[in-house]
Amino acid sequence: xxxxxxxxxxxNLIDSAISKYYQKGVKDPERSLTIRQHQGRKYIKLExxxxxxxxxxGPTTETWCFxxxxxxxxxxxxxxxxxxxxxxxxxxxxSYAAALHKADWTGGFLYADFCSPPQ
Numbered sequence: 264x265x266x267x268x269x270x271x272x273x274x275n276l277i278d279s280a281i282s283k284y285y286q287k288g289v290k291d292p293e294r295s296l297t298i299r300q301h302q303g304r305k306y307i308k309l310e311x312x313x314x315x316x317x318x319x320x321g322p323t324t325e326t327w328c329f330x331x332x333x334x335x336x337x338x339x340x341x342x343x344x345x346x347x348x349x350x351x352x353x354x355x356x357x358s359y360a361a362a363l364h365k366a367d368w369t370g371g372f373l374y375a376d377f378c379s380p381p382q
Contacts, residue, residue, distance in 0.1 A: 269334050272353040273300065273307065276336075276366055280327075284368040296368055298327055306331050306345065311368065327370055336362060338373035348375060 277298045284296045294315040301308045311327040329337040329345035334354035337345030350373050351362040365372035 269330075269332075269353060272334070272359055273309075273330060276353065276362060277309065279363050279366045280368045283366070298368075306337075311370075327368075328373055336373070338370070338375075350375070 280298065281296055294313065297312045297314070299310050299312070301310060306329040308329055309327040310324055312322050312324045314322045326339040326342050328350075329339060330353065331337070334352050335349040336351040336353060337348070338350055340346045352358045353362065362372065
């Protein structure tokens with residue numbers, strides 16, 4: 264269960280990543296990008312889908328990140344579970360601002376070298 268502030272910040276993070284995708288110059292309507300939320304027991308899983316024709320002929324879906332009820336953002340370790348180290352905290356204003364600034368559709372902002380842990 265998410266608070267309204269956390270949900271708003273998740274939506275802003277998604278919007279930031281999607282806008283950066285289209286700022287890269289992707290103009291092909293068949294290459295659309297969507298990020299969907301799935302509520303689990305412990306985490307909200309954000310799944311990214313790129314609707315382009317890959318080698319198998321269909322869209323590509325992957326886990327973009329996990330977010331817990333305290334606003335902690337985690338890099339995915341696999342499709343079902345996150346790594347243990349917190350990358351950002353969406354309820355901490357400075358960490359949230361850093362996540363918005365660095366967020367991209369590729370998920371590179373979740374690598375430990377690229378982010379600073381929340382205070």
